[in-house]
Each structure stands twice: as C-alpha cells, then as structure tokens.
Amino acid sequence: MNTFGKGADRICGVAAAPTARELEKQVARALRITRTVELRLDWLRSDLEREKFLASLKRSGPRRATFLATCRRRVGGGEFPGDAGAELFWLIKAKEAGCLWCDLEVETLRELPGESVRGYDVPPGVLLSFHDFRSTPRLPKKLRIPAHGGIDAIKVAAMARTIADSARLLRALRGSRQVIAAPMGEIGLPARLLALREGSALAYAPVAAATAPGQLHLRDFKELYRVHQITRKTRVYGVIGNPIGHSLSPLLHNTGYVAAKKDAVFLPFLVEKLDDFLKTLEEFGVAGFSVTLPHKEAIFKRLDVCEPLAAEIGAVNTVTVRRNGALYGSNTDYLGVLQALEKKVKLRKSRVLIFGAGGAARAAGFAVAKAGAEIFVCARRKAAARKLARAVEGSVIPHTLLKKEKFDVIVNATPVGMHPQAGISPLAANELNCSLVMDLIYRPLRTKLLQAAAAKGIRTVSGVEMFLAQGIAQWELWMGRPAPEGPMRRAVLRGLQAEENAHK
Numbered sequence: 001m002n003t004f005g006k007g008a009d010r011i012c013g014v015a016a017a018p019t020a021r022e023l024e025k026q027v028a029r030a031l032r033i034t035r036t037v038e039l040r041l042d043w044l045r046s047d048l049e050r051e052k053f054l055a056s057l058k059r060s061g062p063r064r065a066t067f068l069a070t071c072r073r074r075v076g077g078g079e080f081p082g083d084a085g086a087e088l089f090w091l092i093k094a095k096e097a098g099c100l101w102c103d104l105e106v107e108t109l110r111e112l113p114g115e116s117v118r119g120y121d122v123p124p125g126v127l128l129s130f131h132d133f134r135s136t137p138r139l140p141k142k143l144r145i146p147a148h149g150g151i152d153a154i155k156v157a158a159m160a161r162t163i164a165d166s167a168r169l170l171r172a173l174r175g176s177r178q179v180i181a182a183p184m185g186e187i188g189l190p191a192r193l194l195a196l197r198e199g200s201a202l203a204y205a206p207v208a209a210a211t212a213p214g215q216l217h218l219r220d221f222k223e224l225y226r227v228h229q230i231t232r233k234t235r236v237y238g239v240i241g242n243p244i245g246h247s248l249s250p251l252l253h254n255t256g257y258v259a260a261k262k263d264a265v266f267l268p269f270l271v272e273k274l275d276d277f278l279k280t281l282e283e284f285g286v287a288g289f290s291v292t293l294p295h296k297e298a299i300f301k302r303l304d305v306c307e308p309l310a311a312e313i314g315a316v317n318t319v320t321v322r323r324n325g326a327l328y329g330s331n332t333d334y335l336g337v338l339q340a341l342e343k344k345v346k347l348r349k350s351r352v353l354i355f356g357a358g359g360a361a362r363a364a365g366f367a368v369a370k371a372g373a374e375i376f377v378c379a380r381r382k383a384a385a386r387k388l389a390r391a392v393e394g395s396v397i398p399h400t401l402l403k404k405e406k407f408d409v410i411v412n413a414t415p416v417g418m419h420p421q422a423g424i425s426p427l428a429a430n431e432l433n434c435s436l437v438m439d440l441i442y443r444p445l446r447t448k449l450l451q452a453a454a455a456k457g458i459r460t461v462s463g464v465e466m467f468l469a470q471g472i473a474q475w476e477l478w479m480g481r482p483a484p485e486g487p488m489r490r491a492v493l494r495g496l497q498a499e500e501n502a503h504k
C-alpha cells in the first residue's frame with residue numbers, strides 16, 4: 001500500500017498559483033521546508049498553464065519529493081471548470097510528470113463506472129477527499145478507507161463552527177491509518193495544528209503568505225508550531241479571544257519554547273462561547289491559557305481558584321489548568337505594567353495619571369498603586385473613573401484640568417490612537433506635563449501620543465513592553481524557569497515591524 005512520509009514530511013505544503021511560473025516558485029519554496037507538496041493544478045488559470053507546469057515538473061526529474069496532484073472541480077469546492085473526464089486527464093498527466101499521489105474528490109469517484117478509479121492510469125496513491133465548506137457533518141465513529149474503488153487513503157476536510165466540531169473530527173481519526181483530518185476555518189486551527197498528534201496522515205499548510213486571520217504559513221507549521229514533533233507528552237497552551245488572528249502571543253510563547261528546547265506548543269483559539277472551549281480542555285490536553293478580550297471578565301465565573309490580586313483587579317488574563325482539572329486564574333497584565341515602568345522610573349511617591357478606566361487601566365492602576373504611587377484617574381465615564389480611583393485610593397481628575405497639572409508618569413489605557421486609527425492622540429501636547437509617557441497600545445509601536453511626548457523631550461514607553469512583560473511572566477509561571485527573553489523580544493518586535501511595513 002502507498003503511504004505518506006514521516007516526521008516533518010507529514011506536513012504537506014499546498015502550492016496554489018494562477019501561472020506555471022508562480023507555481024514552480026512555490027514548489028521550490030515548499031521543498032525547502034518539507035518533501036511533501038500538494039500541487040493545486042485546478043488553481044492554474046488555463047490548460048496551457050497546466051501543460052507548462054507539468055512539462056517543467058517532468059523535466060526537473062525525480063526530486064526525492066512526494067507530489068500530490070489535485071485538480072479539484074468546482075462541484076468539489078475547487079477551481080477547475082472541467083468535468084470528471086477532464087480532471088482524470090490532468091491526473092494521468094500528473095502521473096507522467098512524476099506525481100506519486102493524487103487527490104480525487106468523492107464527487108468525481110461517484111461519477112466513475114463502478115465508483116472505482118481502478119483501470120485509470122492516475123498516480124499510484126489515490127487519496128479520496130470529502131469536503132464540507134459549511135459545517136462538520138455527522139461522522140462515523142471511525143473513518144475507514146472504502147474496500148473497493150482503488151483508494152489508498154482518505155481525507156475529511158470540514159468547516160469547524162465550534163471547537164467541539166473540530167475535536168469531533170479529530171476523534172474520528174483514532175485508531176485509523178492513512179486517514180487525514182483537516183478541520184477548516186479559524187475556529188478549527190488549533191485542531192488542525194494537533195491533527196498529526198491524533199494520527200492524521202498529513203497536515204496541510206499553504207506555501208504562499210497567509211492572507212486571512214487564522215491562516216498559517218507552511219514555515220510557521222514547521223518552525224514555530226513544530227506540528228510534526230507534537231506528541232501526547234507535549235504540553236499544550238494557548239490564548240483565547242475573539243478576534244484572535246492578530247494575537248502575538250503564539251509567536252512570543254512558541255519562540256520561547258523553541259529557544260529553551262521545551263516540548264510545548266501554544267495555540268490560538270478563536271473562542272466565541274467560553275463553554276465551547278472549556279468543554280474541550282481535557283480532550284486537547286490544555287495545561288494553561290492566556291485570556292484576552294472579550295473573555296477577561298467572563299472567565300471569573302468558571303474559575304475554581306483565583307489569585308486574590310486578580311480578584312481585586314477584577315480581570316484574569318492567565319489560567320493554569322491543574323492536574324485535577326481545576327482552573328486557577330491570575331493576572332500578569334499587572335506585572336507587565338509594573339515591570340515596564342519600573343525599568344524607567346521610581347514609582348514610589350510619584351504622581352501617576354491613568355487615562356481610561358477599563359480592564360487595562362485597572363491593571364495599571366493597581367500595579368502603580370501597589371508600588372507606592374499616588375494615582376489620578378481621568379476617564380470619559382465619571383462613574384468608571386470614580387470606581388477605579390476608589391479601588392486604588394486615588395482621585396478623579398477632570399480632563400479640563402490636565403493642561404494645568406503636573407505628573408511624573410502619564411499612562412494611556414484607552415484604545416485611542418490604535419491601528420487603524422493611528423493618526424490621533426488621546427491627549428494634546430499641552431496636556432503632557434510629565435517626565436514619562438507610557439502608551440499601552442503597541443500597534444503602532446510609536447503612537448501619535450508617544451511622538452508628541454518625544455517631541456517635548458519626554459521619555460516614552462511603548463505598550464509592547466507591557467505585552468512582553470506580561471507574556472514572559474506567563475511563560476515563566478507555566479514553564480517554571482526563566483524565559484529566553486532575548487529571542488522572544490526580538491521575534492515580537494520583528495513581527496510588529498513587519499506588520500507596520502506591510503501597512504505603509
């Protein structure tokens with residue numbers, strides 16, 4: 001029987017482009033990362049491009065690679081406009097060009113005499129694929145390869161509408177061989193990253209740059225998430241939020257695991273309903289997770305134990321899953337603000353203005369108050385400002401007085417000035433009468449507020465310092481050892497810089 005590769009080669013790079021030339025380039029890029037590559041012949045814009053591409057593949061000769069040819073018709077969710085006969089024509093050509101496998105959708109198999117591909121000179125390995133782009137259908141307890149029809153492996157790709165859907169698809173893999181499970185969509189991404197661990201024969205990742213949240217690049221699959229090395233012993237962590245596609249936490253934590261050679265992985269969970277995620281904790285083997293908007297307050301009710309300080313702040317950004325399954329909540333945002341500021345200024349007896357009164361403002365307020373600073377809160381909702389000021393034994397200050405008052409530190413804890421509204425500042429230059437300004441925003445790295453402060457000779461701290469410090473504190477809490485801060489910091493700064501360059 002034909003079988004797929006081992007180790008990193010079970011990560012299948014998906015090469016898909018409109019021209020033969022671009023497809024060739026993608027194949028070359030994929031081969032630097034894995035020796036298993038799916039060739040999406042249906043994405044090529046014409047038969048002429050298919051001809052050109054397969055001719056060049058044939059010319060390049062054997063490359064110690066496993067090529068899987070796909071020419072998916074529109075009826076099966078692909079781009080190929082031809083009928084079943086035309087699809088088979090291109091798969092036969094793909095075999096002549098050296099492809100060892102082909103992907104045949106179930107819609108095509110059903111149109112063949114006797115529902116069998118035997119007798120057609122297609123590549124020797126035949127992968128029968130089922131796609132459901134809308135939902136995850138009812139699945140048998142165990143996915144089995146049909147005994148007839150000349151099929152060597154099967155693939156089920158289904159849209160995960162819930163995390164439980166994606167877990168169900170992985171469950172159907174248990175005990176099977178030569179079966180591929182591919183949960184689709186952003187909700188299905190963590191399960192897609194864990195599929196090899198659960199016994200999927202392959203895990204697919206695009207070679208081209210990711211274009212939508214939740215899409216991950218082949219290089220990330222292999223080098224950041226190391227999906228081919230994940231086993232049942234690998235400790236699984238993650239971040240939950242909605243949206244989550246732009247979270248930098250997976251980059252931060254996974255870079256730390258790679259640098260410290262830790263057998264752990266950190267996954268991005270798009271969580272619409274908290275219960276949907278919590279129900280799958282055990283199945284996925286999650287040992288801890290970061291919590292971001294909008295779940296920072298709702299998570300409280302689900303905790304078994306909460307660190308007193310997090311309870312006082314009223315927000316939890318870190319949950320540790322104990323051996324008995326109990327959830328322990330804590331807050332490292334607090335530490336994040338504290339460490340970022342303490343590197344630059346002595347907080348004891350200083351006057352600190354917190355601008356805003358939401359979750360981050362509360363973490364900042366408690367942090368600087370505990371460090372012995374005097375707190376002033378300015379927020380557009382008077383009641384929220386009063387509540388925070390009372391909690392940290394500080395006072396409320398109206399916006400109109402800011403230009404007359406002097407502070408040691410001003411902290412912006414509102415989203416004003418965040419990408420894509422990066423052109424505005426929450427405070428005017430004449431309201432910045434202090435020696436240090438910290439903006440909790442880190443997209444962009446240098447906000448309008450920080451630019452205005454720097455122009456007046458005031459020292460500045462970007463929100464990225466808080467992000468790094470809170471994430472590093474989580475990493476150390478879970479790993480029980482000092483984090484490799486250098487590589488983690490460099491990866492996050494590089495990631496943010498690349499985003500900013502892409503927006504220019």
Ligand code: NAP
Binds near residue numbers: 293336381440463466
């Ligand atoms: P939040 O709970 O929604 O609070 C936002 C605060 O800003 C509220 O007081 C809100 O007032 C105020 N606000 C919003 N729009 C405003 C406007 N146009 N003018 C004046 N005030 C306005 O959000 P959060 O979680 O505290 O986050 C606040 C900021 O901190 C965000 O930019 C977030 O990205 C950043 N943050 C950074 C980190 C980090 O690691 N660096 C961590 C957490 C948060 P209302 O209540 O009246 O709406």
